[in-house]
Amino acid sequence: MLDDFFIRALIAGIGVAIVTGPLGCFVVWRRLSYFGDTLAHSALLGVTLAYSMEFNIAFSVFIISSLIALTLIQLQKRTNLPGDALLGLLAHSSLAIGLVVIGFLSFIRFDIMGLLFGDILAVTVDDLLIIWIGGALILLVLKLIWKPLFASTVNYELAEAEGLNPDRAKAIFTILMAAIIAISIKMVGLLLITGMLIIPAAMARNISSSPQKMVMYSIIGGLLSVILGLFSSLEFNTASGPSIIAASLLLFILSLFNIKQSIKLKN
Amino acid sequence: MSSNQNILVKLNEAGFSLNNKWLVKGVSLQVEKGKIVTLIGPNGSGKSTTAKIALGIYKKIDGSVKKYTNKVGYVPQKISIDWTLPLRVNDFMVLTESLDKESIDEALSLTGVIHLKDKNLGDLSGGEFQRVLLARAISKKPELLVLDEPVQGVDFTGEIALYELIKKISDELNCGILLISHDLHTVMSATDHVVCLNGHVCCSGSPMDVAKNNEYKALFGEQASQILSRYEHRHDHIHTSEGEIKKN
Numbered sequence: 336m337l338d339d340f341f342i343r344a345l346i347a348g349i350g351v352a353i354v355t356g357p358l359g360c361f362v363v364w365r366r367l368s369y370f371g372d373t374l375a376h377s378a379l380l381g382v383t384l385a386y387s388m389e390f391n392i393a394f395s396v397f398i399i400s401s402l403i404a405l406t407l408i409q410l411q412k413r414t415n416l417p418g419d420a421l422l423g424l425l426a427h428s429s430l431a432i433g434l435v436v437i438g439f440l441s442f443i444r445f446d447i448m449g450l451l452f453g454d455i456l457a458v459t460v461d462d463l464l465i466i467w468i469g470g471a472l473i474l475l476v477l478k479l480i481w482k483p484l485f486a487s488t489v490n491y492e493l494a495e496a497e498g499l500n501p502d503r504a505k506a507i508f509t510i511l512m513a514a515i516i517a518i519s520i521k522m523v524g525l526l527l528i529t530g531m532l533i534i535p536a537a538m539a540r541n542i543s544s545s546p547q548k549m550v551m552y553s554i555i556g557g558l559l560s561v562i563l564g565l566f567s568s569l570e571f572n573t574a575s576g577p578s579i580i581a582a583s584l585l586l587f588i589l590s591l592f593n594i595k596q597s598i599k600l601k602n
Numbered sequence: 603m604s605s606n607q608n609i610l611v612k613l614n615e616a617g618f619s620l621n622n623k624w625l626v627k628g629v630s631l632q633v634e635k636g637k638i639v640t641l642i643g644p645n646g647s648g649k650s651t652t653a654k655i656a657l658g659i660y661k662k663i664d665g666s667v668k669k670y671t672n673k674v675g676y677v678p679q680k681i682s683i684d685w686t687l688p689l690r691v692n693d694f695m696v697l698t699e700s701l702d703k704e705s706i707d708e709a710l711s712l713t714g715v716i717h718l719k720d721k722n723l724g725d726l727s728g729g730e731f732q733r734v735l736l737a738r739a740i741s742k743k744p745e746l747l748v749l750d751e752p753v754q755g756v757d758f759t760g761e762i763a764l765y766e767l768i769k770k771i772s773d774e775l776n777c778g779i780l781l782i783s784h785d786l787h788t789v790m791s792a793t794d795h796v797v798c799l800n801g802h803v804c805c806s807g808s809p810m811d812v813a814k815n816n817e818y819k820a821l822f823g824e825q826a827s828q829i830l831s832r833y834e835h836r837h838d839h840i841h842t843s844e845g846e847i848k849k850n
Contacts, residue, residue, distance in 0.1 A: 363686055364684065364686050364687050366684075366686070482698070485697070486697045486698050488684075488687070489683060489684075489687060489689065489694070489697055490678070490681055490682075490683060490697075492654070492657075492659050492676070492678055492681075493676055493678065493681070493697065493698065494697075494698060495657070495658065495659045496654075496657035496658070496659055496674055496676040496678075496748065497674050497675070497676055497698040497699075497742075498672045498674060499698055540686065540688065543688050544688050544690065544722070545688055545689070545690055545692075545693055546687060546688060546689065546693060548688070549688055
């Protein structure tokens with residue numbers, strides 16, 4: 336019989352995968368993987384603040400990540416530095432500040448490994464509520480902004496010219512990114528969240544012919560990764576985050592073979 | 603001048619500068635329902651910029667622009683689509699507006715690319731893609747069409763057919779069209795109003811009026827003025843890469 340904590344982890348993981356599927360597609364399409372990394376790095380600061388002020392971790396991470404995202408938008412407007420330099424600046428400085436704050440909080444015991452790579456033992460019933468309610472909200476908002484966001488991903492000027500307000504959609508999407516990182520941090524860990532967003536979506540890109548199919552395959556890929564990863568984590572006593580990501584890599588490799596087969600079929 | 607209700611977009615002394623350099627300045631024009639307004643001018647004269655001002659893509663502009671409709675179809679001059687997206691022609695058609703199958707098929711048939719409906723956008727040739735772009739812009743039955751060199755890369759017979767189609771759309775949908783074209787022949791055949799740009803409005807009016815204008819002659823040469831005033835479809839000139847027109 337499965338232990339109770341394992342079922343909680345499974346339910347949490349499934350909730351995360353359903354949300355990272357579609358968001359991950361946009362991360363791949365809009366080339367936002369470093370942006371995701373930056374938000375994830377800044378999450379450490381959010382976690383430390385949550386500990387020091389006895390605040391909910393997901394909420395605190397969401398606030399800090401959103402602030403970092405808004406800072407990035409302001410910096411882009413005010414400087415001529417390229418985007419990746421600004422992302423690096425924000426990622427590492429927020430990580431550094433987070434670590435400095437940890438130094439001050441020597442009276443609290445931190446499970447750094449759990450923070451970085453995820454800890455399924457730590458998933459509580461409250462976390463499940465946050466993941467499923469937060470996840471449902473993220474998906475609902477994404478559905479509402481889908482058209483302008485997708486249109487501006489294809490071509491910004493077309494979307495703007497034809498009255499879709501792409502800037503607003505982009506700003507809202509940024510907040511959604513902060514939210515998904517906040518709800519999945521306990522599950523996958525802050526170093527691997529971007530992998531959870533990108534790898535299933537990349538796998539889906541290899542086997543899909545339309546955006547809708549890519550979103551669908553990305554969700555399926557994420558779900559399979561979570562289930563495979565968590566079972567192997569239980570079996571081999573490995574950290575949950577790395578196990579899930581390794582499973583998704585396995586699926587990605589399989590999707591490459593699929594391409595070769597379809598090319599053979601065409602010829 | 604027709605009544606105000608017919609105006610779709612109106613620019614008043616509009617201008618746009620980038621890095622302290624004016625791309626275009628002091629442009630006043632208006633597009634009305636059922637009318638075709640054509641922008642002509644050499645490369646770098648601010649034609650596309652003017653179109654983008656009219657569309658509201660550029661926000662920090664000088665002067666003013668008023669758009670009286672939100673049903674807009676746009677064919678940009680340059681469009682770069684990222685191939686990380688798996689996008690078929692069919693998906694592209696419903697990019698900014700949900701359409702039923704009939705509207706999609708009708709528009710694709712009109713521009714002669716219905717057979718490409720399930721093809722990946724990245725697999726199209728330049729001319730095919732241009733036809734899809736035009737189909738997408740007209741499929742939503744817009745009130746205002748902004749066409750920035752809509753037939754670039756289209757084969758010769760297709761070019762004529764597409765310009766005829768544009769004229770037909772303007773009549774049937776009663777939509778206003780802001781057209782940018784390098785081909786002075788087509789300007790004469792369909793346009794109601796010509797605006798000749800060279801960083802500013804160098805002259806404007808009916809095609810006939812513009813052809814007689816001295817500034818226009820100075821910009822395009824005597825030969826081009828004869829094309830406009832006579833409108834005979836004879837290929838007696840070539841367009842250089844700088845956008846100038848040379849006699850053969």
